[in-house]
Amino acid sequence: MMARTDQAFMMPPSRWVGYLVALALIVAAPLVLGTPYWRGILVVCAMNVLLALSLNLVLGYTGQLNLGQSAFFAIGAYVSVILVRSHGWNFWLAMVAASAAAGVAGLLLAAFAVRLRGHYLGIASLGFAVITYQVLVNWERVTEGVRGIYGIMPPPPIVLPGLPEISFGNSLALFWLVGGIAFVVYWMLDNLVRSPVGETLRALREDEVSAASLGINGARWKAFAFGLASTIAGLAGCFYPGFVGTLVPDAFNIVESFTMLAMVIVGGMGTMIGPVIGAVVLTFLPELLRSAGELRLMIYGIALTLVVLFMPGGILQLVQIVRTRLAPRADGGGSR
Amino acid sequence: MSALLQARDLHKRFGGVRAVQGISLEVEADSVFALIGPNGAGKSTMMNLLSGTYQPDAGELVFGGVSLAGLPAYRRARLGIARTFQKIRLFRQLSLLDNVLAGFHLHHKVPAWQYLFPAAAFWRDWRTCREEAMALLDFVGLADRAHERAGALAYGQQRLLEIARALATRPRLFMLDEPAAGLNGGEVEFLLGRLREMGTRGITVVVVEHNMELVMNVADHVFVMDHGEYLFQGTPAEVQANPAVIAAYLGGEFA
Secondary structure (H helix, E strand, C coil), X not given: CCCCCCCCCCCCHHHHHHHHXXXXXHHHHHHHCCCHHHHHHHHHHHHHHHHHHHHHHHHHHCCCCCCCHHHHHHHHHHHHHHHHHHHCCCHHHHHHHHHHHHHHHHHHHHHHHHHCXXXXXXXXXHHHHHHHHHHHHHCHHXXXXXXXXXXXXXXXXXXXXXXXXXXXXXXXXXXHXXXXXXXXXXXXXXXXXXXXHHHHXXXXXXXXXXXXXXXXXXXXXXXXXXXXXXXXXXXXXXXXHHHHCCECHHHHCCHHHHHHHHHHHHHCCCCCHHHHHHHHHHHHHHHHHHHHHHHHHHXXXXXXXXXXXXXXXXXXXXXXXXXXXXCCCCCCCCCC | CCEEEEEEEEXXXXXXXXEEXXXXXXXXXXXXXXEECCCCCCHHHHHHHHHCCCCCCEEEEXXXXXXXXXXXXXXXXXXXXXXXXXXXXXXXXXEHHHHHHHCCHHHCCCCHHHHCCCCHHHHHHHHHHHHHHHHHHHHCCCHHHCCCEHHHXXXXXXXXXXXXXXXXXXXCEEEEECCCCCCCHHHHHHHHHHHHHHHHCCCEEEEECCCHHHHHHHCCEEEEEECCEEEEEECHHHHHHCHHHHHHHHHCCCC
C-alpha cells in the first residue's frame, strides 16, 4: 500500500534532477545572454523570483491575500543602504539586519491578518504598502525623499584565499550571487512546504476552524508565514539598490505589489515552481515586447487577463493539461 | 466518580436567543455519551462550547481536572479533545492522506532545523506519520483512495474522513457532531462498529445525534436537551421509556 517506505532514500531522484537542471540554467543563462543589457535583466529576474517565492508562501500556501509585498522589498532596500552609507556597516551584516527588519515589519502586518480575512486583509496590506511608500517620500532626513540616494555601490567583493577576487561590479557575478541565493531559498522553501510545516500552512489555507480543531494555532502560523515571506522579500531588496546604483521611493510604488501578485498567479500559486515560471515570464515578456512599442502594455494586459480568466491554475496548469493529454496515465499525486 | 469531562451550569446566548441555559453534565471516561434532542435543542451549541469554538457566557468546564475556561479550540485539542463538524469542514483541495497528516500537527518530534534540512529524525517522523495516516484511513475504509482529493469524496465518505483526521490528534475525548447525518444504512452500520472500536481503544466518545438507532445501539449514557434546557438523562432504555422525551420528540420533529 505504502508507496515509499524505504528509509534509505532521502529525496526522490526527480527532485535532484530538477535542482541540477536549475543550477545549470543559473550558471549558463548569463553566458548565453552575454550582453550587459540582458545580464541586467537576469539580475532583475532573480530578484523577482525571490519576491514571487516569498509572496507565494503567504498567498499560495497560507491562503492570505497580501497586496503589500512591495513594502518589504522597500524596507530591505532602504535599511541596507542606510546602514551602509550613514552608519558605516559592512554590506553583508547590513543585509542580515535589513532582512530581519523586513521580517519584523511582516510580523506587524501578520497582526492584522489574525483579525482580518480575504479582501479585508488585502485592503489592510495595500494600506501598509501605501504607508511605507509615504514614509519613504516624507522622511527626508533619513531616506532623502523623492530626491533619492545616488552612487550606491554594489556588494563588496568577496575575497577567498587562493581564488581570484569575486567582484560584483559587473552583472555577471551579481546575477550568480542573487541567482544562487534564489536557488538556496527555493530549496529551503521546497523542503519546508513538504514538511509538516507545509501541511500546517495548507490546512490553515483550506479551513481555519478545522485547523484549530487539530491543535493548530492560526495566529502563530500566519505570523510565521508573514515573517518568513517578508524576510525573503527584504533580502531581495538588499540587492536592488547596488544593482541600479540609485534608490528612489518610486521603485516601490504599490503597482510593484500587483506585478508580484501577477507573477504568482500567472505561474501557478500554491506550487513551488509556478511562481518561478511566472517571475521569469513576466520579467522577460515586457522586454521581448519592447519592439511592439505602444502596443506593449496592451499585449501584456490582455495576456494577463486571459491567463486569469481561462487558467486559474496559471502556466503550470497548462503544462499539466498538456502532459495529461500526451500521457493518459500520469500519477495524480499533486499537492495543490 | 471518574468523570473525564464536567460541565456545570453552562449558559450561552446569541442576541435574544438562549441557545444553552444552565446545562450541567458529566462524561464518564471510556464511555459513549450521547447528546440528543429535537432540532433547535442547543446540541450543536453545546458541542461548540465543549470544543472551544464558542466560549460560554457563564458556567464551568473541567476536562481531566483542568479548567477549560477561556481556552481556545487549538489549546483544547492539545489537551486531547477532538471533534468533527455537523457541516463537514474538510481540507477539500488536499488529498485524503494530506487531510489526515495535518491531524498529526501536535505530534511531530523533529528538531525545527530539519524542516529546512531534512535528516534522520525528519524522515523517521515522515514515515511513521504516513504509516499511521494510512492505518487511520484504513480504519474508516478509505485507504485505497488516499491520494484522491477530499472534495471529490461522496458525502458519507467525507464524514468518515473527518473522523480519521480527528483521530490523528490522538484524542482522549472525541466529540462527533451528527456523524450519521447523510449516511446510508450500510454506512451507519459501519460507523456503529467504528464507534464501539474507539471505546475499546481508550477513547471517550461524545456523540450528538439525530439517528435514534445509532444512539440506542452505541450509547452508554444518553443526555436529552430541549429548547436549550436539560430534559432527562439515563440509559438508552430509560430515555426511550420516558414520557417527557417522547413528548418533546413527537411535539417537535420526528426523529
